[in-house]
Amino acid sequence: MANFFSSSIGKKLIMSLSGLFLILFLLFHMSMNVVALISEHGYDMVCEFLGANWYALVGTMIIAAGAIFHMGYAFVLFASNKKARGNDVYAVTARPKQVEWASQNMLVLGVAIATFLILHLYNFWAKMQFVELQHMMGFHVSEEAMCRATSGVFWIKHIFAQPIYVVLYLVALVALWFHLTHGFWSALHTIGWNNLKWINRLQKISNVVATIVCLGFAAVVVVYYIVSIL
Numbered sequence: 001m002a003n004f005f006s007s008s009i010g011k012k013l014i015m016s017l018s019g020l021f022l023i024l025f026l027l028f029h030m031s032m033n034v035v036a037l038i039s040e041h042g043y044d045m046v047c048e049f050l051g052a053n054w055y056a057l058v059g060t061m062i063i064a065a066g067a068i069f070h071m072g073y074a075f076v077l078f079a080s081n082k083k084a085r086g087n088d089v090y091a092v093t094a095r096p097k098q099v100e101w102a103s104q105n106m107l108v109l110g111v112a113i114a115t116f117l118i119l120h121l122y123n124f125w126a127k128m129q130f131v132e133l134q135h136m137m138g139f140h141v142s143e144e145a146m147c148r149a150t151s152g153v154f155w156i157k158h159i160f161a162q163p164i165y166v167v168l169y170l171v172a173l174v175a176l177w178f179h180l181t182h183g184f185w186s187a188l189h190t191i192g193w194n195n196l197k198w199i200n201r202l203q204k205i206s207n208v209v210a211t212i213v214c215l216g217f218a219a220v221v222v223v224y225y226i227v228s229i230l
Contacts, residue, residue, distance in 0.1 A: 011077055016187035018070040023184055023209065025063050030216035037223055040153045047152035052132030060129065071114055078107050109179040116172035123159050128152065160221050161228035169221045173214045180210035
């Protein structure tokens, strides 16, 4: 078993499974954010429910582990594939021409998304769940910071009222779209849906999933920016 996971196939499988797990998280996170467009009170209730509770903290650690595995194996696969046969990170032998650009730039797209993720964590997680954690651990946290720690609406309004953040988030979502359109397709391909009959179908499914995820996130960014300037 150890030899399998250290092999090229095993590494690709880990990359694929961790990627699919992160896509499920993105779908959940996007669905949670869209609640803000329907009910701001409802969104704050969701944020409070997913604050510094044991189940939210366990979920956060699992998601963080999945992201670290995915990013780590991306570099491992890139290095091994570059040494063996070039820059094809996913090493799919038969793929539609439409996904050529994304497949050749998956690592670059991933690095761009990871860099953006640091900014996103600073803008939201550091001011919400992390503040609650500090309070639970006995560190001094101001009353104002604690009140805002469970108010996702406050931070959405604050962040997306600033044009620079609107642009950065939308650019990051474009990079995420390209990453997902190839990554989702390639992951399904790796786990067994790899016959020629399914290639075009998987590409279409990947495009639909990536578009739903990115449009959902983008809708929150754009709507709250428009509201801020009216």
